[in-house]
Amino acid sequence: RKEVEQDPGPFNVPEGATVAFNCTYSNSASQSFFWYRQDCRKEPKLLMSVYSSGNEDGRFTAQLNRASQYISLLIRDSKLSDSATYLCVVNRVSGGYQKVTFGTGTKLQVIP
Amino acid sequence: ETGVTQTPRHLVMGMTNKKSLKCEQHLGHNAMYWYKQSAKKPLELMFVYNFKEQTENNSVPSRFSPECPNSSHLFLHLHTLQPEDSALYLCASSQDGPAGDGWETQYFGPGTRLLVL
Numbered sequence: 001r002k003e004v005e006q007d008p009g010p011f012n013v014p015e016g017a018t019v020a021f022n023c024t025y026s027n028s029a030s031q032s033f034f035w036y037r038q039d040c041r042k043e044p045k046l047l048m049s050v051y052s053s054g055n056e057d058g059r060f061t062a063q064l065n066r067a068s069q070y071i072s073l074l075i076r077d078s079k080l081s082d083s084a085t086y087l088c089v090v091n092r093v094s095g096g097y098q099k100v101t102f103g104t105g106t107k108l109q110v111i112p
Numbered sequence: 113e114t115g116v117t118q119t120p121r122h123l124v125m126g127m128t129n130k131k132s133l134k135c136e137q138h139l140g141h142n143a144m145y146w147y148k149q150s151a152k153k154p155l156e157l158m159f160v161y162n163f164k165e166q167t168e169n170n171s172v173p174s175r176f177s178p179e180c181p182n183s184s185h186l187f188l189h190l191h192t193l194q195p196e197d198s199a200l201y202l203c204a205s206s207q208d209g210p211a212g213d214g215w216e217t218q219y220f221g222p223g224t225r226l227l228v229l
Binding site for chain 2: 008091102
């Protein structure tokens with residue numbers, strides 16, 4: 001089983017729609033969780049961290065379910081500029097250093 | 113944004129060539145990373161350096177050789193590569209180390225797109 005799994009998509013949604021992505025992780029020792037965004041032919045950039053209590057940043061809401069070992073990202077009122085690949089990232093600290101694992105990414109295409 | 117720079121941005125090399133990729137971070141971070149991104153595959157962590165010491169080598173073939181002369185610079189030396197090594201090679205940095213709790217953000221460079229013929 002892959003350490004981090006995501007549905008690769010693509011998710012094709014109309015502007016204004018709400019879309020949700022899930023990501024599952026297999027290592028229960030995982031400690032920190034992130035969503036990164038990668039635009040076509042660009043480097044990944046941090047979108048938001050995912051905290052146990054859930055957190056929101058404008059139109060984006062991230063949630064963590066440790067019991068079921070998954071994280072989610074909800075995007076409300078989708079914009080054309082949201083079109084990108086969303087990478088789930090799971091991190092654990094071992095020996096004092098980060099062990100970072102990326103998912104394959106979920107591709108989102110927002111359609112006019 | 114020039115927090116993390118990488119050169120060259122594109123590289124074409126033959127299987128017998130030797131080349132080096134360079135990464136420089138201007139963020140004052142103490143950890144640097146090399147990743148490989150192939151089509152339809154997740155980013156694969158290759159090497160991690162914390163405080164200039166290599167702390168991670170994820171079973172990377174010896175034809176890839178990292179070097180970290182100081183906390184701001186990271187190199188990836190390439191020799192006798194194979195066509196399947198063609199990929200985007202991304203460098204990242206973070207403020208990390210023994211005091212880290214795993215919540216440090218990684219900042220990526222633009223990558224070097226490598227083609228091995």
